[in-house]
Amino acid sequence: MSTDRNREFAGKTVLVTGAGKGIGLATARLMTERGAVVIALSRSKADLDALCAETGCRTIVADLGDANATRAAAQQAQPVDLLVNCAGIVELEPFLDTTVETFDRIMAVNVRAAMIVAQACARSMISRGAGGAIVNVSSVAAQVGTPLHAAYCASKAALDALTRVMAVELGVHGIRVNTVNPxxxxxxxxxxxxxxxxxSGPMLARIPLQRFVQPEEVARTIAYLLGSDSSMVNGVSLAVDGGFQAG
Structure with a gap:
């Protein structure tokens, strides 16, 4: 890796939600390695304390299922140049047994919180005339029906649709918005x-590369969409699926 790549995001501040675990954690680490100032948001203080000790990032504790707490946390993070909406939850229920409470809870975290945080970040970007980039972390579940995942699939399809509207409306301000769909x-x-x-067996059988994705692989794709190499990529849902949807 070149020196330029190592410092690709020097001078940039990135807010990463859901930074305590999984893809969000891998993204926070990678963006720190590449020179960004990272603001890590999670509902778990213990996870954030460990990440801060490791990377020196700033941290914000908030429950993104609460709209008011989400709005306050998003405002606290400003100003930021880049945003990764990674926070997400899943609860497994058959479609016929999916409750309104489960549906609303998943939509609140996976879609509503992403909208609230992106609104705060985009308003700040526009007021500063700085442009920016936003990546919403979605899933192949946005396009592929998965048993027991009715609310989750609906939330990710909604996130993809929201992203396309954001890309159209915010693009005129120099703000690019895309999703990754692992x-x-x-x-x-x-x-x-x-x-x-x-x-896992039937799912693996449908992936030509014959394995699931590692969080670091998604993080590198997110970094691509945030960086200058993707300067004309806007409004896309980029699959990171080993060929799953090609079959």
Whole structure:
């Protein structure tokens, strides 16, 4: 890796939500390595304390299921140049048994919080005339129906749709907005869902590369979408799926 790549985001501040674990954690680490000032947001103070000790990042503790807490945390983080909306939750229920409470909780964290945080960041970017880039972390579940994931799939499809509107409206201000859409990524949340071979086997069989995604691989894709190499990439949903959707 070149010296330029090592300091690609020097002078930039990036807010990463869901930074305590999984893709968010890997992204916070990578952006720090590449020179960014990282503001890590999570509901887990213990996770953030460990990340701060490791990277020296700034931290904000907030429950993104609470709209007022989300708005306050997003305002506290400003000004930022880049945003990664990575916070997400999943609860497994058959469609016929999916409760309104589960649906609302998942939509609140996976979609509503992303909107609230992005609004605060975009307003700050526009007021400073600085442009910027936003990456919303979605999933192949936005396009592919997955049993027991009705609310989760709906939330990720909504996030993709929201991203396209953001890209159209914010692009005129020099703010690019994209999603990454990984297949099963080996995060703590995914381990809970896909640890049983009878569940993971059929999914792996549909991935030509024959493995699930590592959080660091998604983080590198996020960094690409935040950086200057993707300066004309706006409004896309970029699959990180080993060919899952090609089959």
């Amino acid at each position: 297949v099963v990524t080996l995060t703590p949340m995914a381990e809970k869902v896909w640890s049983e071979p009878e569940k």
